[in-house]
Amino acid sequence: MRKQIAAANWKMNLTLAEGTALMNEIVSNDITLNDKQAAVFAVPFPYLINNKSITDKAVNFFTAAQNCAAEKAGAYTGEVSMSMLESIGIEYVIIGHSERRDYYAETNKVLAKKVNLALENNLKAIFCCGEPLSIRDAAEQNSYIETQLKESLFHLSETQIKNFIIAYEPIWAIGTGLTASSQQVQDMHAHIRKVVANKYGQAIADSISILYGGSVKAANAAEIFSLPDVDGGLVGGASLVAKEFVAIIKSLKNS
Numbered sequence: 001m002r003k004q005i006a007a008a009n010w011k012m013n014l015t016l017a018e019g020t021a022l023m024n025e026i027v028s029n030d031i032t033l034n035d036k037q038a039a040v041f042a043v044p045f046p047y048l049i050n051n052k053s054i055t056d057k058a059v060n061f062f063t064a065a066q067n068c069a070a071e072k073a074g075a076y077t078g079e080v081s082m083s084m085l086e087s088i089g090i091e092y093v094i095i096g097h098s099e100r101r102d103y104y105a106e107t108n109k110v111l112a113k114k115v116n117l118a119l120e121n122n123l124k125a126i127f128c129c130g131e132p133l134s135i136r137d138a139a140e141q142n143s144y145i146e147t148q149l150k151e152s153l154f155h156l157s158e159t160q161i162k163n164f165i166i167a168y169e170p171i172w173a174i175g176t177g178l179t180a181s182s183q184q185v186q187d188m189h190a191h192i193r194k195v196v197a198n199k200y201g202q203a204i205a206d207s208i209s210i211l212y213g214g215s216v217k218a219a220n221a222a223e224i225f226s227l228p229d230v231d232g233g234l235v236g237g238a239s240l241v242a243k244e245f246v247a248i249i250k251s252l253k254n255s
């Protein structure tokens, strides 16, 4: 089902006390989400269990991991596996955030392994794609994104791809205060849906949520989320401020 999703990505921010206070403030707003909407909170690993105890109390609120290992289990000191996430009841995981790709050299091939492990362990994955500024300047963003999708996702069957959410995050708009224009966002989201449709058919493409990420905030969320091929957002900086993120959740399309 094509859901409208507001996903918070805390990255490496907040202490447990700060994170709990933020969550409690957000939840105290009694936001009503229907079953075609979701608020997802990707928090640091040590906070997952605590955070899940908070999101479990709010309807259509979920806790997510920001990353996971590309291996099943074994001698990988410091890594966290998908099966560990499943074992504590986590339902969502982010895969392939541009910061993971850039700082930890995660390639499309490594991400394909994570995609498979997410499936095996019944996690819904928010798969991130997005181009750097040099690619956008060279007007090569469409083929760049297509390659990211093909090399990490398109080995999946029609049934499997339905478990995935795609997040388009132009790297030049992440944490920079720069937002892609509405036209740029809609054009890329329509392109992504077309690429998915070419591979899996229109019905499946129409059922997949495509989130936008990159300096989404309370002031621009409603405009961005109203675009026809945008199904919500993946939000970094503004997700750390209760008022901001509450307004962002409330900007989700309602049908």
Ligand code: PGA
Pocket (backbone or CB within 6 Å): 009, 169, 173, 174, 175, 176, 177, 213, 214, 215, 216, 234, 235, 236, 237, 238
């Ligand atoms: P930002 O981050 O909202 O701070 O730009 C988005 C993201 O990296 O997911």
